[in-house]
């Protein structure tokens with residue numbers, strides 16, 4: 763499914779070094795890993811995967827254009843990170859993505875959620891701005907990748923902070 767979702771971008775290093783398989787496995791093996799899965803007629807059509815950030819996380823490493831240095835400090839129970847989010851192209855734009863995110867975050871006790879969006883992924887970036895995610899800074903997750911915008915938002919999602 764990952765390859766179907768990212769078919770147009772698979773030529774980019776972002777999807778091959780490290781391999782998607784390795785990245786998905788690292789996320790699933792992270793302490794506190796949790797996921798929401800989406801099914802249509804019993805068939806898996808989407809997933810949102812994440813984990814809590816430990817105090818010594820590398821999540822914010824080498825971030826540039828840091829708007830507030832306090833944003834990158836981590837302590838137990840501060841931040842839940844969404845590491846992957848995808849919905850099969852045949853089922854996109856039916857509110858599955860937003861529902862999985864809400865289901866997953868609705869079970870979390872952290873103060874805030876963070877995720878990274880490729881700078882060129884403007885549709886998702888604009889959708890997240892509408893959900894009041896804030897731009898904390900930019901970083902390149904792995905050598906050669908596109909720059910990513912690092913976003914944070916207070917939890918619960920129903921809060922207006």
Ligand SMILES: CC(C)(COP(=O)(O)OP(=O)(O)OC[C@H]1O[C@@H](n2cnc3c(N)ncnc32)[C@H](O)[C@@H]1OP(=O)(O)O)[C@@H](O)C(=O)NCCC(=O)NCCS
Nearest residue numbers: 767847848849854855856857858859860878879885886889
């Ligand atoms: C991002 C993704 C997980 C969203 O899942 P989804 O089920 O399609 O999204 P939803 O139906 O819940 O839509 C949520 C909002 O996202 C925005 N959005 C999502 N896909 C969009 C698209 N192709 N074009 C325009 N807006 C889009 C819209 O604002 C949408 O709200 P709206 O339908 O009321 O306008 C899915 O589109 C996907 O897998 N995209 C490719 C992978 C990716 O970019 N992952 C995110 C990395 S952070």
